Amino acid sequence: MVGTKNPLLGETTCGSLLQKLQEIWDEVGESDEERDKMFLQIEQERLDVYKRKVKLAAKSRAQLLQTLSDAKPKLSTLVSTLGDKSSVGIPEKASKTIKEQLVAIAPALEQLWKQKEERLKEFSDVQSQIQKTCGEIAGNSIEQIDAHVVDESDLSLKKLDEYQVKLKELQKEKSDRLRKVLKLVSTVHDLYVVLGIDFFITITEVHPSLYGSIVVHSKSISNRTLSKLVKTVSVLNEDKKQRLHKMDTPDEERILFDHVTCNICASVDEVTVSDALALELIEHAEVEVERLDKIKSSRMKEIAFKRQVELEEIFASAHIEIDHEAAREKIFVTD
Structure with missing residues (x-):
């Protein structure tokens, strides 16, 4: 290193400095012994500087090696x-220096970290939708759905595709359930219109989301809701049959209630006119039927009495004894 130029000293070199030092010692009259001590001290100080520089260089190399050592498994893990080796160019070690290897790995690591963040978001989105759809099918409220944590051990496109397939299956099941619910709600509504009773009260008892202008996709599609709707339809159909049965009266008694009796020959599903089976209408019809029954009964008794008188006259002319009082009592006995 002696004789090399130092940028800080300009043209001054170690040789010229030593020469200058010799001139000063000559002028001062420094002894050879002192001069030797000074040279040894200078050499020791220079050696100490080299040692410090080597130590710092070794420490820096160790840090670079550690950084490289940490980067390689991170790269492999990512x-x-x-699971997409072809998507990122993995640098080859070859005979590159440590810094060259780090410079080569850095872009690949950065790209892989970015891909991981994007993939995590995709997994989080699809898993959130799966959890939400499962909750809707199970009938759980939003408050009952726990926050999910993405498993970062496998973020491959193959795994993501599996989740997406599962989500599509759940969405199809949700769509099928929603169609069933809407069809059943429509059937319940039609039955309530025919029966002339309040639709709102019962349908909200099944589930509050089934009534009104609530967003279609917010309606309950759980097994419990479907079961309650099916049961409600069954109960209403039975009520409808019973009300139709109450209207089953003889032809001569239907004349005044043709607007009611026109439904008798219709099947359960064909009766769709509003209030056609309202309780008030049926009760009115029952009162009229009861009145007609009394009139019919009275007329039947009149006819029977006339026939009894005619028979008594016949028996009298034939000199046959009968119990007139007992026979007439039977005519007037009511059911």
């Missing part, structure tokens, strides 16, 4: 987690 590649394994994402």
Whole structure:
């Protein structure tokens, strides 16, 4: 290193400095012994400087090696987690220096971290939708759905595709359930219109989301809701049959209630006119039927009495004894 130029000293070199030092010692009259001590001290100080520089260089190399050592498994782990080796160029070691290897790995690591963040978001989105759809099918409220945590051990496109397939299956099931619910709600509504009773009260008892202008996709599609709707339809159909049965009266008694009796020959599903089976209408019809029954009964008794008188006259002319009082009592006995 002696004789090399130092940028800080300009043209001054170690040789010229030593020469200058010799001139000063000559002028001062420094002894050879003192001069030797000074040279040894200078050499020791220079050696100490070299040692410090070597130590610092070794420490810097160790830090670079550690950084490289940490980067390699991170790179491998990311590649394994994402499962897409072809998507990122993995640098080859070859005979590159430590810094060259780090410079080569850095872009790949950065790209893989970015891909991981994007993939995590995709997994989080699809898993959130799966959890939400499962909750809707199970009938759980939003408050009952726990926050999910993405498993970062496998973020491959293959795994993501599996989740997406599962989500599509759940969405189809949700769509099928929603169609069933809407069809059943429509059937319940039609039955309530025919029966002339309040639709709102019962349908909200099944589930509050089934009534009104609530967003279609917010309506309950759980097994419990479907079961209650099916049961409600069954009960209403039975009520409808019973009310139709109450209207089953003889032809001569239907004349005044043709607007009611026109439903008798219709099947359960054909009766759709509003209030056609309202309780008030049926009760009115029952009162009229009861009145007609009394009139019919009275007329039947009149006819029977006339026939009894005619028979008594016949028996009298034939000199046959009968119990007139007992026979007439039977005519007037009511059911």
